[in-house]
Amino acid sequence: MHIVSYSEARSHLKEVMDRTAADADVTIITRRGSANAVLLSQEHYNSLMETVHLLRSPANAAHLAQSIAQDQAGSREPHRLADA
Known part of the structure; x- marks a missing residue:
C-alpha cells in the first residue's frame, strides 16, 4: 500500500x-x-467487484466456503469438463 x-x-x-x-x-x-x-487499478477494482458478486448470495458464499475448506483439507474430487 x-x-x-x-x-x-x-x-x-x-x-x-x-x-x-x-x-x-x-x-x-x-x-x-x-x-x-x-x-x-481497474484490474484490482474488477477483482473486488467479482468477489462481492460471488459472495452476495448466501448460498453461493456457503458453497465457496465449503469448497475452500475441502481444498485445504486435501479432499478433492476430479471432475470431467463437459464437451463443448
Whole structure:
C-alpha cells in the first residue's frame, strides 16, 4: 500500500497511477481536513467487484466456503469438463 498526500498525487498523477497499476496495489491519497481517498487499478477494482458478486448470495458464499475448506483439507474430487 502506498500513501501520498493530495498535493503529491496532483503534482505526480501519472507516476502515482502508473505505480498503482504496476504494483497491483492501492494508493491512499491523504487530505488535510477532509476524508482520504483510495486509488486502485481497474484490474484490482474488477477483482473486488467479482468477489462481492460471488459472495452476495448466501448460498453461493456457503458453497465457496465449503469448497475452500475441502481444498485445504486435501479432499478433492476430479471432475470431467463437459464437451463443448
